[in-house]
Amino acid sequence: MNQRPRNLRRTAALRRLVRQTSLSPDDLVMPLFVRAGRGVRNPIASMPGQFQLSVELAAREAAALHRLGIGGVILFGIPPRKDARGSGAWAGNGVVQQAVRAIKDAAPDLAVITDVCLCEYTSHGHCGVLRGGEVDNDRTLPLLQKTAVSHAEAGADVVAPSGMMDGAVRAVREVLPETPILAYSAKYASVFYGPFREAAESAPKFGDRSAYQMDPANSDEAIREIGLDIQEGADIIMIKPALAYLDVVRRAKETFGCPLAAYSVSGEYAMLRAAGERGWIDERRAVLEVLTSVKRAGADFIVTYFAREAARWTA
Ligand code: PBG
Secondary structure: OOOOHHHHHOOHHHHHHHOOOOOOHHHEEEEEEEEOOOOOEEEOOOOOOOEEEEHHHHHHHHHHHHHOOOOEEEEEEEOOOOEOOOHHHHOOOOHHHHHHHHHHHHOOOOEEEEEEOOOOOEOOOOOOOEEOOEEOHHHHHHHHHHHHHHHHHHOOOEEEEOOOOOOHHHHHHHHOOOOOEEEEEEEEOOHHHHHHHHHOOOOOOOOOOOOOOEOOOOOHHHHHHHHHHHHHOOOEEEEEOOHHHHHHHHHHHHHHOOOEEEEEOHHHHHHHHHHHHOOOOOHHHHHHHHHHHHHHHOOOEEEEOOHHHHHHHHO
């Protein structure tokens, strides 16, 4: 018995010394839901502690997050009106475009990421335009281009195409050569998006997203999707959800070695909150353990609805 692994676990100081993974506020990105109006702060029932905010309150929140040292925010919009093409997505004075300007004003040094997708803006709730009851990939691309350009013009630091349309990263890169692209490269058709769809009012009105989002059973396909996005010009790749896909996070980091994010989605938040609220789990420790595991798996940063709390707990 020459090797005694317990030796290094004996004191907190020794454990700290050899700890491999650390979590800091810089690694956290907070999603914000923005809607039209003033003074709006609508609680989201399936995500206790999360709100739909009007533009000025979103800007105030972003400034507070910046003071906590958080890495960035990612914005989702709930438009006043929806239509078949999702035209609210690229409206120059759309809710996300307004929010970007207000946040860049209130906290110029905070990274502002925008979600580039049509599902919150289409009357049918799908992530692209429809033809014959299916999402038409190639007719959706120009709409994503317009949306991304309008976000960049408003001042977004990073644009994030999230609809799993083939060629979306190339399309955005063509029109925005100098804006960082965060590609939702491996986005699975996951049940864990349920609470988000209430928050963003974006549930599909018929069918589901399995014809464009990935089959949870596949990981080779994730590697192929990520490889394509990198060729098309992605600067950062993202795996989503996080907790049920840590193997994919690890494999992607080892295969590509490029900046990598993981999105700990609404259902992951809801599960931890629900168990925490009932006193069935120590919420703070559970959240920090989960976020640490996502970093340990290989993520450089994490999009999480716990960003505010976790930033306080780790500061
Ligand atoms: C699509 C989008 C979705 C999420 C982020 N961007 C959901 C979907 O496919 O319905 C989910 C995020 C979450 O669950 O937290 N625009």
